[in-house]
Amino acid sequence: xxxxxxxxxxxxxxxxxxxxxxxxxxxxxxxxxxxxxxxxxxxxxxxxxxxxxxxxxxxxxxxxxxxxxxxxxxxxxxxxxxxxxxxxxxxxxxxxxxxxxxxxxxxxxxxxxxxxxxxxxxxxxxxxxxx
Numbered sequence: 001x002x003x004x005x006x007x008x009x010x011x012x013x014x015x016x017x018x019x020x021x022x023x024x025x026x027x028x029x030x031x032x033x034x035x036x037x038x039x040x041x042x043x044x045x046x047x048x049x050x051x052x053x054x055x056x057x058x059x060x061x062x063x064x065x066x067x068x069x070x071x072x073x074x075x076x077x078x079x080x081x082x083x084x085x086x087x088x089x090x091x092x093x094x095x096x097x098x099x100x101x102x103x104x105x106x107x108x109x110x111x112x113x114x115x116x117x118x119x120x121x122x123x124x125x126x127x128x129x130x131x
Contacts, residue, residue: 004113005111006034006035006036006111006112006115007033007034007035007110007111008033008036008109008111008112008118009031009032010029010030010032010107010109010110010118011029011030011095011104011106011108012028012029012104012105012122012126012127013028013029013041013043013066013069013102013103013105014026014102014103014104015027015050015057015101015103016101016102016103017050017054017101018053019100024103025049025050025053026126026127027043027066027127028041028042028044028069028070028127029041029042029119029123029126029127030069030091030094030095030104031118031119031122032088033112033115034087034088036115037087038087039074039075039087039090039091041069041073041094042119042123043066043069043070044127044128045059045062046130047059050062057101062102065102069094069102071083072090072093072094073090073091073094075087075090
């Protein structure tokens, strides 16, 4: 594999239990690098922190939703037709606003030679840092 850098894109998934309150908790990140044929997501559901934001939040439903997103990113055949789409289309679907509670950030871009390392770094810094 070449050590040259390739463009990548990423988005953060956030749980927003109440849009009116404007509070959010980062719960996942998805990274896509077309040239490296890389699309992967990682999530962390911190039940205590979510309950602090919203005591009535159905954390199991949030976890189920996020697990489905991770399976779609992985192309898991048990996740339906969306998981069978090309990576670029799956990334577009994974970063589209589709839920009022689990919301993607804007898409960010960068250059990397190792998208797996980028995913590790982003996940550690943006999602798991406060867990």
